[in-house]
Amino acid sequence: MEATDSFHLYSFFASSCCQRVIIAAHLKSIPLTFSFIDLSAKQQLDDDYQRSLNPSRSVPTLVITSKDGKKTIIRQSLSILEYFEERFPEPSPLLPPRDKLEERARVRDFVNIITSDVAPPTNSRITQRVRDIRDGRDDQHDFAKACFTDGFKAYEALLTETRDEAASGGFTVGEAVTMADVCLVPTVDQAFMYKMDLAFVPKVQKLYESLKAMPAFQAADWRKQPDTPEKYRA
Structure with missing residues (x-):
């Protein structure tokens, strides 16, 4: 650098x-x-x-x-x-080596579940518009929770398909952090803001808990940023 x-x-x-x-x-x-x-x-x-x-x-x-x-x-x-x-x-490469084309594609599949399927409709700009159109906070929350649920179920299904049980914790793909993990954890944090329970996706929950213990993920926690209001601080 x-x-x-x-x-x-x-x-x-x-x-x-x-x-x-x-x-x-x-x-x-x-x-x-x-x-x-x-x-x-x-x-x-x-x-x-x-x-x-x-x-x-x-x-x-x-x-x-x-x-x-x-x-x-x-x-x-x-x-x-x-x-x-x-x-x-x-x-800390965020993608597997260039000769691991299948693993690189798999990382991108997981990334896009989060960044294309889950994050856009649960963005505050969109959920606020849902609230404004439907004139109800409950509609806003139900819409967001449905989007999180669908996305996490897809992530869980792909984890089940691509990782054996012994390796189902730790990381999304392979044995190191990838871009998929970097995208997953903040989105799970967002889901928790809506008081979601991840019991319906146990592999995602186990993965999140493992990643969240790592220093880089702790440092990025939304409750620990310099601009986090005092009432939200961990």
Whole structure:
């Protein structure tokens, strides 16, 4: 890593997408500095933020500044994870080796269950729209829980298909953390905000508990971020 490069993350404590980036940065020993965008106060709608940093009006946004002052801005969490992996494959590679094509594809299947099937409809922007349209908090919560349930059942089924019982804990694919694990844990944390019980997906629950004990996942916990309100702190 070029020591003169800086990595500045625009983040929000309760964003699962930001959690992914923070986990990966800890795994790869990439130093981050932060600015905090309070989504609850709609700071992401600020004209300057939208115009100069993120036209999607979302987080995370990663600004990389090189030693010559050139700035690179990456605005989607998966793009950031892929950038980290391509630029800093060591330590803690997030994908299996290039000659393990089947395992790499399997990691991406798990990643997409979370990032394509679960995360978008459970995003606060979408669930709030459900609440506004249906005029009810219960509808918002029921919608989110249904999306989490479907996604976790799919993850559980794929774990059952691809891992034997003796290896069903620890990691999603192989014997080390991958991008799949980095995406899973923050989404389970989000589900717990809705008071979900994961007893219906025991392999996912066991996997989550194993990963959550690791330092990188602890460091990214939404209850331990610098901008976490005191009432939510662990």
